[in-house]
Amino acid sequence: MDEPRRRDLPERMLRLLGLLQSRRIWSGAELAQRLRVTERTVRRDIERLRALDYAVTGTTGTAGGYRLAAGSNIPPLTLEDEEVVAVAAGLAMAGRGGISGIEDASLTAMVKLEQIFPPRLRPQLAAISRATSAAPGDDAAHVDPATLAILAACCREHEIVRFDYRGRGGRVSPRRVEPHSLVTHRGFWYLVADDHDRGDWRTFRIDRIDTPRRTHRPADRRELPATDAVSFVMRSLAAANYRYTARLTVDLSEAAVRDGIYGPIPGEIDALGPGRCQVRLTAESPDLVTQYIVLVAALGAEFILDAPPDITGRLRRLGTRLGRIPSHDR
Structure with a gap:
């Protein structure tokens, strides 16, 4: 948008444009509440935007409201300072792995941000660009940015x-789902969705999703059976059974094991009684299961291990190497 016409928009109308950009449809009452004006004022501002050739459409009925459609003019993108920093951080992380083919686009987008945003924000953008780095796991899979965009x-x-x-x-199986959220964990992207054909909520690895197709059909928006999408993904991953599974019966309470191992584990911990629990570890990688067995063993309590030969063999070889560490006792 050219600068003279941007000056024609008062601050309230720029905020109105920002709201219309952030969501597909808004009711007049919602816009009035966010802008702290009357619905009549909202209608007047909408008419002025239309007079400036911004394609703001309106629908009636219980699901009606205002939406910003494609038009002949591109509206100014309005971002708060915190949103600018969030966009910059996202571009920096995207440019360092995880999304196939996006590195160059992320870099050029960051350069453009540094050029067009106010001088007070440029040091923050430059600092984020220089200081941010990502270390995805060895097994991390790259995802198609077009797939991410559609989802x-x-x-x-x-x-x-x-x-x-x-x-x-x-x-490969066809799926028809109501998508809820995208979540990243350990270098992987996941889609949390309500699977219509299976009648249940599921977690989908996005690098395993092919040819996503929009239906333009509204979802029922059932309530997610968890406090948030991240909790749902963590619970789903913990309950899953992967190629390699090991179980440890540990002479410690469930709380003591959770406190002793920082962060989530690839599996579940179940209490067996006072001062005793079972730790189930499961993953596609035998090395990952072995690493977490070592973490549990390092807690210093007695335990019984039930694991496949691929895991026990790794543990024996590790024990042999550790036994060769020279002693410095005097």
């Missing part, structure tokens, strides 16, 4: 999406 749009618009999903065994 994110369907999450935002509460729209049913279809795709082909490749399971851990390689079998």
Whole structure:
């Protein structure tokens, strides 16, 4: 948008444009509440935006409201200072792995941000660009940015999406889901969605999603059976059974094991009684299971291990190497 026409927009109308950009549809009452004006004022501001050739459409009915459609003019993008920093941090992380082919686009977008945003924000943008780095796990999978964009749009618009999903065994099956959120964990992207055909909430690895297709059909928006999407993903991953599974019966309470191992584990911990619990570790990588067995063993309590030969063999070889560490006792 050219600068003279931008000056024609008062601050309230710029805020109105920012709201219209952030969500697909707003009711007049919601806009009035956010802007702290009357609905009549909102209608007047909408008419002025239309007079400036911004395509703000309106619908009636219980699901009606205002939305910003494609028009002949690009509206100014309005961001708060905190949003600018958030965008910069996201670009910096995206440019350092996790999303296929996005590195160059992230870099050029960051350069443009540094050029066009107010001088007071440029030091923050430059600092984020220089200081941010990411170290994805060895098994981290890259995802298609176009797939992410479609899934994110369907999450935002509460729209049913279809795709082909490749399971851990390689079998491909068609899915029709109501997407809820995108979550990243240990270098992987996950989609949290209500699976219509299976009648349950599921977690989908996004690098295993092929040919996502928008349906433009509204979702029912059932309530997520968890406090938030991250908690749901963590619970789903912990309850899953992967190729390698080990169980440890430990002479410690569940709380003591959780406190002793910082952060989430690839599995579950169940109390067996006072001062005793069972730790189930499961992963596609035998090395990951072995590492967490060592962490549990390092807590110093007696334990009984039930694990496949691929795991016990690794532990014996590790014990042999540790036994060669020279003693410095005097």
